[in-house]
Amino acid sequence: MHAVLHTIKIIFQKHKYLSIILLLINISLGILPLISVYFVQSIINNIVRNGSFAFVSFLFLLYILVSILSSILSSFQSYINGKISNYLSLEMEYEVLNKVSTLSLSEFENEKTYSEIDKLTNEAPSKPYEVFSSLNTMLISFVTLISGYIYIFNFNKLFALLLFIITCISTPYLLYMGKEQFTVHWDRTESERKNWYIKYIMTHDFSVKEIIFYNLQNDLKEKFVKLKKSFIKQDLHLLKKYSLFSFIYDLGTTIISGFLILGTIKSIIVGKALIGTLTSITQIISLTEEHTRTLISSLYTMRYNLMLLQKLYDFIGTPSDNQVSENSKLFLENVNTISVRNLSFSYGTKPVLYNLNFELHRGMLVALVGTNGSGKSTLVKLLSGLYSTNNSDEILINGIDISKYDKSTLHNKISILFQDYVKYEMSLRENIGFGNLSDINDDLKLENVIKKYANSLPKDIKLDDQLGNWFSDGKQLSGGQWQSIATSRAFFNNKTDFVILDEPNSALDSLAEKKLFTEFKKFVSKSKLGLFVSHRIGAIKQADLIIVLDHGHLIATGTHEQLIKNCKVYQELERAEKYE
Known part of the structure; x- marks a missing residue:
């Protein structure tokens, strides 16, 4: 219910007058079919009674006017629906993108959060309008059904009550089935993402070379089909239950409607009703059956949409790691010193950095070296503010905790060439x-x-x-x-004051890397702080300070000449480079 009210609130806030006009149109469209039926009944009964041609013509003119009005209102409804739909879709997609832009890197790297983001960004933005559209359809159907039940009630109270009761009984079951559908689809989000990924790598150039070379096509297609078949199996199970319910419901309403029509025929035979009454009863039964199916279908799909919408509203409304008020944060004018004090860091329960201590100053050209998996990239993410430290005062910029600075001013003073650049x-x-x-x-x-x-x-x-x-x-x-x-x-x-090159040698030969380091040194000069991350020794020998990491531990710091004499890990890195 909260998702329904929230959706209606959003729509009325953004499109108040259009929504009111649409509401009135929908109520009218719900009543007009019954008015048309009434005129048809009156026309037929007046013909049977040998009524005057002028009066019958007048009734027919009213019937035509109602039909024209219904067409005009339907056209307006379609236009207003389209207008609200397009703007609402844009507004919700913007809200989702706005929320996503506040998420921290660690939140993106969390598998559960990423699956949720993927599901919500792909499906959820269209759901507010779908719910709104369902509510419109249900309103029209509801008005038509109530009007129809009232008409039937005046003719036969028992059958009207039976039709009403069977509709009420079916509602909780439909809501339960909608919830089951949502649970099934939500639980398979990660599997759907895997299936999407298989299709993605098979249809994009960056991966085609390896797929062709290693002849992976059949294996990937089998994986895709296996996952897709599991989705189809789940969907068919739900469809089977829904189809069985629809059959039982339709059978019940058909039997009740059949007895109602039979009773109407009997009334005509004994002279209690005219032939126009039979026409109106059959038309109203047809209308109620049609709108009941529409109501059932809308209830079924809306339950799923509402549960997904609730997830969307919770997602948008839940503060992310980065959504802390920046108003009270400090403005970073310059990066003069960076102090790392007893810095340790873990991914969940897995420690990756252990008690690091060092200090960097403006004008220094610093190299960070270590084998793959030594923690270099993690340290870069911490120094640049992409990750938050586990404890306060572990990274200080100009003597102040990095977390106390406004993120936008922090990032304006830092430039990074990422290892996995975009x-x-x-x-x-x-x-x-x-x-x-x-x-x-x-x-x-x-x-x-x-x-x-x-x-x-x-x-x-x-x-x-x-x-x-x-x-x-x-x-x-x-x-x-x-x-x-x-x-x-x-x-x-x-x-910028602090420039970081994170493993820039991935697509460079040793000469190109050396040239890059020379350009980097010129760019940094004495006015900036530069950090060059690498696992190669050749290009970083001219660094003012070299920091050596090994399995998350700071092994040594110093110049190339000092480390080549005293640091075993550094010596091994240089020896290994000679064999590359």
Whole structure:
């Protein structure tokens, strides 16, 4: 009920006058069929009674006017429904995107939360309108049914009561079935996501090479079909129960309607009713049966939609990790020092960092090295504010806990080239300009950055050219070219104080990596703090400070010359690099 009231409240707040007009139209559309039936009955009875042609013609004219009015109102209803639907869908999708934009990285990386986000973002935004549409349909059906029952009640009280009772009895069962449908679909969200993923990797270029090379097509298709068949089995089970219920309900109403029509025929034979009454009774029975089916179908689907809507409203209304008021947070003007004190971090119950301690200063060029799985990327996410520390005062910027700074000002002062950087299927301008949106239309600055850090791009490429191959006229690039664009994005904000390159060597050879480190050093100079994350030693020998991690522990800090003499892990990394 809360979801229904909340949906109605949203619609009336956004579209008050249209909603009132639609409500009045729906009530009218519910009554007009009965008025039409009444005129048909009157016309037939007047013909039987040898009524005057003028009066019969007048009744027929009223019948035509009612039909025209019904058509006009139906057209208005369709237009208003479409208008509310389009705007409501946009508003709800915006609300979902607005909520998603407040989620923290850790929330996205939580499997349960991600499945919920996937389900809600794909299905839920359209549900408010679907519920509203169902309520409209149910209102029309309800008005028609009540009017029909009143008409039948005046003719035969017993049959009217029986039809009313059978409809009331069916309602709780339909609501139960709607709940069961929701539970089945909600519980299989992760499996549906797996099925979507199989189809996704089979139909996109980034994975096709391996699928063809390793001949994975049949195996993936089998997995897809197996999951899909399990969904079909569940859906058919629900459909079987619904179909059985519909059959029993239709059988009951048909028997009652049959006896009602038989009683009407008997009344006509004995002279208690005219032939027009039989016509009206059969039409009203047809109307009530049609609108009862509509009501049943709407109840069944609306129960599912309401439960999903409740999840959506709970999702939007629940504060996320990042939805803490930023009003009281501090404005970060500059990053002068970063102090890490007794920093430990866990993913749930799994510890990944243990009691780290070090201090960084503006003007330093720092390298963070370690084997894969040593905790480097986790530390980067903590230093950049993407993860929150488990305890306060573990990471301090200018002597103040990082969590006390406004997130937007914090991120304005930090630039990152992520290890798993994004290849935006957008224009070259956007791919680089996203690094600093305030300068995205500064063509001269963009071209200078491209010339400096992405000179391997095709010479004829323009700033507004589409990149990638998802959309028409897109330019496909090599792995190294994509990385040069990601690097340009990281260096585009020259107002940043803290620059991080997280494992930038994934698509670079040793010479290219060394060149990148040289450019990085120039960009950082003495006015910024730079952090270069790598598991290779060759490119980072000139760093002012090298931090060595191993399985989450800080093993040593120092210059290359110091570590190569005193740190066993560092020595092993250099030896391993010689064999690459």
